[in-house]
Amino acid sequence: MAAEATSWQKEQVSRAYVHALATQGGYTICDWNVDKDGVDVTLRSRGLMVDIQLKCTQSPRTIRSGYSFDLDIETYDKLRDPERSAPGHLALLIVPPDIGRWVIHQPDSIVLACHGYWSSLYGMGHAPGGSTTAIHLPEHQELTVKAMGTMFDAARRMTNSAGLGLS
Numbered sequence: 001m002a003a004e005a006t007s008w009q010k011e012q013v014s015r016a017y018v019h020a021l022a023t024q025g026g027y028t029i030c031d032w033n034v035d036k037d038g039v040d041v042t043l044r045s046r047g048l049m050v051d052i053q054l055k056c057t058q059s060p061r062t063i064r065s066g067y068s069f070d071l072d073i074e075t076y077d078k079l080r081d082p083e084r085s086a087p088g089h090l091a092l093l094i095v096p097p098d099i100g101r102w103v104i105h106q107p108d109s110i111v112l113a114c115h116g117y118w119s120s121l122y123g124m125g126h127a128p129g130g131s132t133t134a135i136h137l138p139e140h141q142e143l144t145v146k147a148m149g150t151m152f153d154a155a156r157r158m159t160n161s162a163g164l165g166l167s
Contacts, residue, residue, distance in 0.1 A: 011040075013112070014056045015054065021143065021148060024145050039078075039079075043151070043152075049085070050087060052090075053075055055071070055092050058097045065138055066136055076133050087120060088121050094115055116142065117137035117141055118151070119135055
């Protein structure tokens with residue numbers, strides 16, 4: 001059985017995955033060196049912003065129609081806050097159990113052998129009691145360049161609706 005990777009290794013492969021997608025999509029990416037606000041990376045596109053908390057697992061918990069991840073309540077509350085200036089998302093990267101299989105070297109490429117899923121937490125309700133809450137990441141919400149575009153569409157709607165009350 002393969003050894004569990006360290007948290008920093010999981011964090012770094014998650015960042016590499018998101019960086020690759022953001023680069024392909026033409027989005028600017030900001031890495032936060034302090035995770036004080038429950039955000040690991042912020043994507044920007046023409047003034048719009050999307051905040052993402054990154055998580056990574058070698059042993060995902062599968063549920064009907066997707067995955068489930070237990071997120072601590074403090075981070076959940078920060079990402080769901082309706083007064084955020086950018087919508088908060090959870091991204092879960094799933095990597096092979098064997099860290100030696102995370103990156104595949106080929107003659108003409110390097111392949112990240114992992115896949116990600118996302119869930120928008122912006123505007124979600126209060127979590128039931130406890131120290132964590134289970135977040136559902138639907139299997140149809142793969143973390144892709146197209147999905148990042150969907151996140152920006154939601155940010156645009158959020159920004160437009162917030163501006164409606166201004167005089």
